[in-house]
Amino acid sequence: MTGQAELNLNGASDTKGVVLLRDSMPIYMREFIAGGIAGGFAKTAVAPLERVKILFQTRLGNFQSMGILRSLRHIHKTEGFWGLYRGNGAAVIRIVPYAALHFMTYERYRQWLVDKCPSAGPSVHLFAGSLAGGTAVLCTYPLDLARTRLAYQATNPHATYSDLGSVFQSVYRQSGIRGLYRGLCPTLYGILPYAGLKFYLYESLQGHLSSEHENSLFAKLACGAVAGLVGQTFTYPLDVVRRQMQVQPAPASGTQEKAFKGTLDALSSVVRNQGWKQTFSGVTINYLKIVPSVAIGFVVYDGMKLWLGIPPRRRPQKE
DSSP, rough: OHHHHHHHHHHHHHHHHHHHHHHOOOHHHHHHHHHHHHHHHHHHHHHHHHHHHHHHHHTTHHHHHHHHHHHHHHHHOOOOOOOOGGGHHHHHHHHHHHHHHHHHHHHHHHHHHHHTTTTTTTTTHHHHHHHHHHHHHHHHHHHHHHHHHHHHHOOTTTOOOHHHHHHHHHHHHHHHHHHHTTTHHHHHHHHHHHHHHHHHHHHHHTTTTTTTTTTHHHHHHHHHHHHHHHHHHHHHHHHHHHHHHHHHHOOOOOOOOOOOOOOHHHHHHHHHHHHHGGGTTTTHHHHHHHHHHHHHHHHHHHHHHHTTTOOOOOOOOOO
């Protein structure tokens, strides 16, 4: 009986310690942790589809002609189960700080906008989401480039890169710091409207839920899925351009090969040489990926906010 009492006492003490530690953290740190966990969880859930999408976008081998299921089977057969997750380690290393910054800065920008413009209405979600997306991209872009190059190697037996460090070393040696940010402009052009639309639609759809459905897991997943689908549809061509810029090697001296001069040059080059359909290459698999990814991300983030004791937001007034 005494042993049971000690067990209960220790358990209560441990729980109290966790609560005290949680409550001692500032709100922005709790938002940072919640966002990072949500991002890593969502990214890992769809990693095999992300791998195939990158192979479609960069036109490697004959993956486009094989389709989604055959591509997944081919990767599994030639590289094993973990081949489906090649590049996911780099993706998670990148997405955890990216998502943490994205969600945390969204909350901070949103609160700042609500304080400055109380009558701005739901549009604060659009502006705060765009600003947060740009901030997160600028801080984590080299990790995204490294993840793309690792995933791009596919079945090449003479793989150039073995890990994140080898990607950074090789790119920096060839092109310097600028090489680590190759494709940044189309990323920013795409993320600003995408992140803004994603948060705006999710928050707006949430606001239209009835009281009996506002805490429904299915309703939250549906809101996140719609938000991700609409946002991606408008910005997908820029994502294709970004991937092709990221995997394009620096042109060797004495050759006629030319690097893309910028986002518009890359977009026009893709359309001219590969056809306009290439700008939506992999969009089907992206839809299959974005539905669970964005939905899971939002739901896990909302759940982590509750667990971490983050108080409800002060909502903007209606326009």
